[in-house]
Amino acid sequence: MSKWPWLAITASLCMPSVAGAQISGDNVKLGVLNDQSGIYSDLSGQGSVTAARMAVEDFGGKVLGKSIEVIFSDHQNKPDVGSTIATRWYDLENVDAIVDVPVSSVALAVQDVARQRKRIVLFSSAGTSDLTGKACSPFGTQWTFDSVALAKGTASAVTKSGGDSWFFITADYAFGTAMEADAKRYIGENGGKLVGSVRHPQGTTDFSSFLLQAQASKAKVVGLANAGNDTINAIKGASEFGITRSGQKLAAMLIFLSDIHSLGLDVSQGLNLTESFYWDLNDGTRTWSKRFGERMGGRMPTMVHAGVYSAVTHYLKAIQAAGTDDAEKVAAKMQEMKVSDSILPAAEVRKDGRVLRPYYLFEVKSPAESKKPYDYYKLVREIPAEEAARPLSESPCPLVK
Template sequence: MKTMISLCLAGLLGITCAAAQDAKPVKIGVLEDMSGVYADITGPGSVAAAELAIADFGPTVLGRKIELLSADHQNKADVGSGVARRWIDVDNIDLITGIGNSSVALAVRNLTREAKKIDIVTSAGVNDLTGKACSPTGFHWVYNTYSLSKTVASASVRAGGDTLFFVAADYAFGAALARDGARFAEEAGGKVLGTVRAPLNSADFSSFILQAQTSKAKNITLALAGNDLVNFVRQASEFNVVQQGQSLSAMIMFVNDIHAIGLKVAQGLYLAETFYWDMNDDTRSFAKRFYEKRKAMPNGMQAGVYSAVKHYLTAVKAAGTTDSAAVAAKIREIPVNDFFSENVRVREDGRAMRNMHLFQVKKPDASKSDWDLLTRVDTLKDGAAFEPLSEGGCPLVAGAK
């Protein structure tokens, strides 16, 4: 009788019977490169962003404590799969997010689809995540190779770089980025003179730089990321690539990369991003809090982790359960609103239809502070940078327009 009274009182207090009986925490896992080539642009910064999101939402949801886990996938699909499998089978994870490195993201997506768990990919870019690898409980939250390519490659051609040579990272992400970049460059009237693939975490790009110079392409387009991108741009400067008349475009680049390279070397580069810390009062407010944690400004992937965690928790609250199917439906139903997402729609295939901005790296004399690095050139609004459903190939929405 006493137990029944307690349950009834819990109901009167707005706590569901299920929540009262099941006090297990809601678990969120950030799976990123914590120690390798992408650690500076994802890694601990992504964890810090998730912490800020939980702090803003509150420590509990549905009367249950929110617990944050994190792990290093080491840019290896088998390692990432192993962590995800342990989180699913042992830790009963509710959400896996981050998941930079496309090979890791595709491997994890297979597991979460099978286990009916939610993943929100913020850091990997391969289009297949909302294409043939789409999932009822899987989402792609920030950018993809299609949007980066559409934003950057066509702009390079319009800026006069109508012949291009691609240097791509030798894995799924780099290959997709170069493929899509070639498509949009050609659609804009450009011609691709060649493509080379560089191994991940290369120390010496001299042979690739020489091939790009020999091609005589007006623009060298980089489908590299993280330390690989930083090292290529620095070494290209040593080869006087720009001084000899070739321009550089980075298809994926972040403020962290530019800060590491320096404006003297990076000035004039075009890049695409969903977020920049100095866009408005809301972005500056988030960036200030993030800087206090990391002593660096956030990029779009890290801002995306905040957005993913906050929206997931909002969806859980609205659904009144952590059941993946119910929460996934709410993730799609509720517009995404945060410091860089204004009424962003989540499409049937899991794609967040957000704005994509074209930025140009400032000249040194135009910068007013240490992190004052970018000028916004253009914006493709409301998901216009992303592939239409009819091109995506997601079996959940096959034939959709």
């Protein structure tokens, strides 16, 4: 008999019992669903698979006594392909949670599948604010960024600094149109106006006609509401057309470290951008990013990769705390618990699925300012979480009504 039997009783009340834990199947299975070979593979792709596996390893490889498995698949940036994979994973392969999911149209389709089946989905690379707005789900969280935060960060700052007329070159899918709409609002609130816009198909290689329309508009700022290789090709084209040399400013609403690396500092220097993570931000981000880089041939992580790691870590912690992988109980626990890890030391998950986290407005360095590999950004200002997020009072999400 223990000298202090009440200690054992207290411990058993405070911690879930592994013996009494409820795990569906023989393990906890995570599915990384993203672009493995197309225009978003650098910012997501295998890097997200690596980040998910790092989170599992750092958690100890097991949760509630069960092993944790990471699988992945390529959705080819097509909503029908993404929803088909998600359906198969949830219904036939016992996948407990899907993570990453770039391309907002794919993410919205996967969100719908997950909602119908009451399964968890953790978005790290989908940006439409509809995911936590009119299309919100009690089982979905938007971890890394959304169009509201990016619009507030970049559009507001550039407009305040004198860029009070804008022309948008916008990707013709859910994220692009949501980004343009959100940016238009914050441009207007800061005394600016949108003088025109043009839509382009995903995967465009020749931006000549779109850039000519932007030049003809005489707008002070040409805004790019796209991502991945679309953004890279647009910026390269803008450089060839002399957009900035002629006096117009270029503002990329969503751009990643991998994009800057592909473009080079000669082309991208001076760009303002908003991100939720940068590898060289502090000691914690540097330590984790060095480990990531060792596995990825020296490549530093994007904010998407960091978001995958943070989301998987929090999800596994929630399973541990809930004593089950039941989606409803785990989702509730994810909102109840504070987010805390080596990448994201303080955040919370709101009722609408929005992760409240700080953002950072950066400026891309010139070649002379960069002192080491991937030394690309200088911090302009930190944007507090409450400032970056859409207020719940303005949310169209049915969960908060």
